[in-house]
Amino acid sequence: MVDVRRGRLAIGIAQLLLVVAAVGLYAASRLPWVVIRSFDGLGPPKEIVLAGSSWSTALLPLALLDLAMAVAALAVRGWPLRALAGLLALASLAVAYLGISLWALPDVALRGADLAHISLLTLVGSERRYWGAAIAVLAAVCTLIAAVLLLRSASILASDPAGRAKYVAPATRRSIARREDPAGAMLEEPGKPEMSERMIWDALDGGRDPTDTPRESDTEGR
Numbered sequence: 001m002v003d004v005r006r007g008r009l010a011i012g013i014a015q016l017l018l019v020v021a022a023v024g025l026y027a028a029s030r031l032p033w034v035v036i037r038s039f040d041g042l043g044p045p046k047e048i049v050l051a052g053s054s055w056s057t058a059l060l061p062l063a064l065l066d067l068a069m070a071v072a073a074l075a076v077r078g079w080p081l082r083a084l085a086g087l088l089a090l091a092s093l094a095v096a097y098l099g100i101s102l103w104a105l106p107d108v109a110l111r112g113a114d115l116a117h118i119s120l121l122t123l124v125g126s127e128r129r130y131w132g133a134a135i136a137v138l139a140a141v142c143t144l145i146a147a148v149l150l151l152r153s154a155s156i157l158a159s160d161p162a163g164r165a166k167y168v169a170p171a172t173r174r175s176i177a178r179r180e181d182p183a184g185a186m187l188e189e190p191g192k193p194e195m196s197e198r199m200i201w202d203a204l205d206g207g208r209d210p211t212d213t214p215r216e217s218d219t220e221g222r
Contacts, residue, residue, distance in 0.1 A: 007156030011073050014146040018070035024139035025063035029053040031132035036112040038122040048116040052132040056098040065091055073150060081154040088147035092140045099136035102128060
């Protein structure tokens with residue numbers, strides 16, 4: 001039971017991290033990433049600020065993906081939860097790439113001028129703003145930690161017999177109950193008609209009367 005609680009706690013922490021990552025990605029999409037300066041000789045110099053949503057259009061979709069995964073973590077278990085964790089790991093790599101690329105790109109002026117629709121002939125300079133990219137990288141870290149927690153919780157919950165019994169047929173649940181509940185084994189011993197609470201519910205689930213016990217043979221004692 002303690003392991004099951006740890007698994008559910010891990011899912012809760014992962015959901016919180018995914019929400020934080022989604023908020024961070026939204027903030028990163030609103031912050032300036034690149035500033036482009038141009039001068040055409042006919043008017044004053046222009047300064048165009050490219051926000052994160054313009055520089056990396058995938059930021060908002062990835063933020064929505066994090067939110068969707070946070071909700072989906074409530075409903076899935078087993079291998080679907082592992083698949084969700086794998087998808088989140090890939091998403092974290094994509095977010096990290098978007099943030100790190102701002103540092104790794106040798107020259108942002110050419111791409112910035114193209115995004116700002118500025119002619120290279122009028123381009124006079126560019127400047128990087130790192131706050132948005134840094135927040136995106138932190139969001140990627142949160143997403144990756146959430147993926148690890150979900151993968152771990154999937155393994156923990158998969159070992160929970162009670163959790164597995166919810167998704168199997170009633171006959172299988174009864175078989176599991178007989179193997180795992182000592183009181184269930186006592187039911188089959190003569191002279192011990194007491195039924196455990198679990199066996200009563202299993203009997204009702206199977207459409208049987210839990211109070212209907214086999215009658216003793218008429219020839220018994222003769």
